[in-house]
Amino acid sequence: MVRDSIRRAGLGILGLAPAVLAACAARPGGADSAVPASAGMVARPAACRVTGAWTPAGAPTAAPAVQRCVLPRYPDALRMAGREGTVVVRLAVDSAGVPDPATVRVTESAAPALAGAVRRAAPYVRFAAAAAGESRPVVVELPFDFTLGP
Numbered sequence: 001m002v003r004d005s006i007r008r009a010g011l012g013i014l015g016l017a018p019a020v021l022a023a024c025a026a027r028p029g030g031a032d033s034a035v036p037a038s039a040g041m042v043a044r045p046a047a048c049r050v051t052g053a054w055t056p057a058g059a060p061t062a063a064p065a066v067q068r069c070v071l072p073r074y075p076d077a078l079r080m081a082g083r084e085g086t087v088v089v090r091l092a093v094d095s096a097g098v099p100d101p102a103t104v105r106v107t108e109s110a111a112p113a114l115a116g117a118v119r120r121a122a123p124y125v126r127f128a129a130a131a132a133g134e135s136r137p138v139v140v141e142l143p144f145d146f147t148l149g150p
Contacts, residue, residue: 033124040072040121047071048125053138056092061138064093064127072121072144075113079148085110087118088143095136097127103139110146118144 035042048069053061088108091099101123109115122142130136 035068035070035124038073038120039124040070040117042124043069043071045069048142050140051143053140056137056139063140064097064130064138066125067097067128068124068126070121070124072114072117072146074146075117078111078113078146082148083111083114084147085114086143086145087114088141089118089122090139090141091122092137092139093127095130095134097129099123099125099127099140100137107141108143114144114146117146118142 045066045068048066050063050066053063055061086108087106087110090103090105090107091101092103093099099122104119104122106115106119109118121144125142127140130138
């Protein structure tokens, strides 16, 4: 049901998974920052699927729970052309559950325009804050699937 309404709105589907990157830096915005329309659409957390996570050193760790899922905006030209594909990004998440936009790295992309849409959306996804004694930052991998049909 969520996928159908997202497809009708011309937005991509977001899932999550693991990776290895750098530490998070302090930045403005924080956990409560608003999501601009150019970044995408906020969806219920269950619309995002965390499939793994790593410490910055590369050791597997428990994946943080998604608290805010942001589905990237489907680029108009690619949607109208019927172009579908997947973009995979890796990014670091700090102890407050906020991704560091400076660490967003595209590891796989079906098209540059899709990668750009994902780069705009990924920093607005929010994760559960680290528990006391939990190691952070954590690196997550986010695969974004852009699909048009059922």
